[in-house]
Amino acid sequence: MIVGVGIDVVDVARFVATLDRVPALRERLFTPAERGLPAASLAARFAAKEAIAKSLGAPAGMSWQDATVRRTAGAQPEVEVIGTVAAAAALLGVARFHLSISHDAGIASAVVVAERDPA
Template sequence: MLYTGTDIIEIRRIKAAEARWGEHFLNRIFTPAELSLCKDRFPSLAARFAAKEAVIKVLSLPKNQSYTEIETLNLPEGQPSVNLYGQARDKANILGIKHLSISLSHCREYAIAMVVAQD
């Protein structure tokens, strides 16, 4: 079976949240590896936020899901890859999901992510 999830976000929302709450916001949402990869590139951070939301939709996770349990990094070839931890990994195992494919994109104003999960 295939499961899909998509999310889109205005990049300015991530930038505004960082301006308002600073490191606290970034550390609550992104893993250290994601922050290291993206540095202060808000389009990349926004795309990873959209990825987290798309995975939450695919797995039907609760609204209080820890965002840091969903991590989007890049494979050596450059394509994005999702790592799951904790409750997110447990739910994927319950659903029998063996593989997540992800696509990220952004323009000046928006970032989008699409996730396809396969059992």
């Protein structure tokens, strides 16, 4: 059963300019494993984190670092949640997230479907 759907789109150049202007933002938004990724990948992960929040109804108090997007070559991206994001998901009964991310032509995008197990 679908609990929620989230989508987000990020202008990569604008996002990179913001990261350059506010260097501490990189540490606030991304886990240590994510921080070294190329700019377009960071923008796509930011879009994914926004989409995750939207799929949960955008509850207040969630930490950006409590959601990580993992990519394995040849496999779908995976969402790992801990802490505040895991708690928000648990309140809604979310058992898994389905994620699609992309970046092309200066735009990064993500779509997330939050799903619970059938009762």
